[in-house]
Amino acid sequence: xxxxxxxxxxxxxxxxxxxxxxxxVFAAGEEVVMYKDPNCGCCGxxxxxxxxxxxxxxxxxxxxxxxxxxDAGVPQALASCHTAKIGGYVVEGHxxxxxxxxxxxxxxxxxGIAAPGMPAGSPxxxxxxxxxxxxxxxxxADGKHRPFASH
Numbered sequence: 823x824x825x826x827x828x829x830x831x832x833x834x835x836x837x838x839x840x841x842x843x844x845x846x847v848f849a850a851g852e853e854v855v856m857y858k859d860p861n862c863g864c865c866g867x868x869x870x871x872x873x874x875x876x877x878x879x880x881x882x883x884x885x886x887x888x889x890x891x892x893d894a895g896v897p898q899a900l901a902s903c904h905t906a907k908i909g910g911y912v913v914e915g916h917x918x919x920x921x922x923x924x925x926x927x928x929x930x931x932x933x934g935i936a937a938p939g940m941p942a943g944s945p946x947x948x949x950x951x952x953x954x955x956x957x958x959x960x961x962x963a964d965g966k967h968r969p970f971a972s973h
Contacts, residue, residue, distance in 0.1 A: 868946030
């Protein structure tokens with residue numbers, strides 16, 4: 823009895839379910855490369871948030887984060903603790919995975935998106951303190967920025 827066709831149909835069906843659920847299939851092929859200071863704990867928590875949302879995340883430790891941000895084109899006013907790259911975009915700071923998905927789906931003509939500072943309650947910055955309202959902004963190569971999402 824040849825079970826290969828049935829197995830392939832099952833694998834295909836599971837892949838479709840995962841894709842519609844926003845699971846790992848959505849992010850397949852799009853690895854997040856996140857640069858972080860080796861002494862920062864919240865960056866790892868953001869990476870966990872992204873992994874839980876289906877993204878593959880490679881964490882790169884760097885003691886030269888100012889240079890990483892400068893080379894990535896992150897405007898100084900939008901800086902946060904970590905800098906990530908995915909799909910040709912820069913993602914600065916504690917940006918929710920849903921905003922990264924939207925960025926990748928819409929493909930706007932921007933250099934990236936950022937959650938400036940380290941907003942309390944943002945992914946990786948959860949804690950016993952109250953959550954802050956914060957904005958994720960898009961920015962272009964000239965450093966001009968505008969609202970992208972509000973949280």
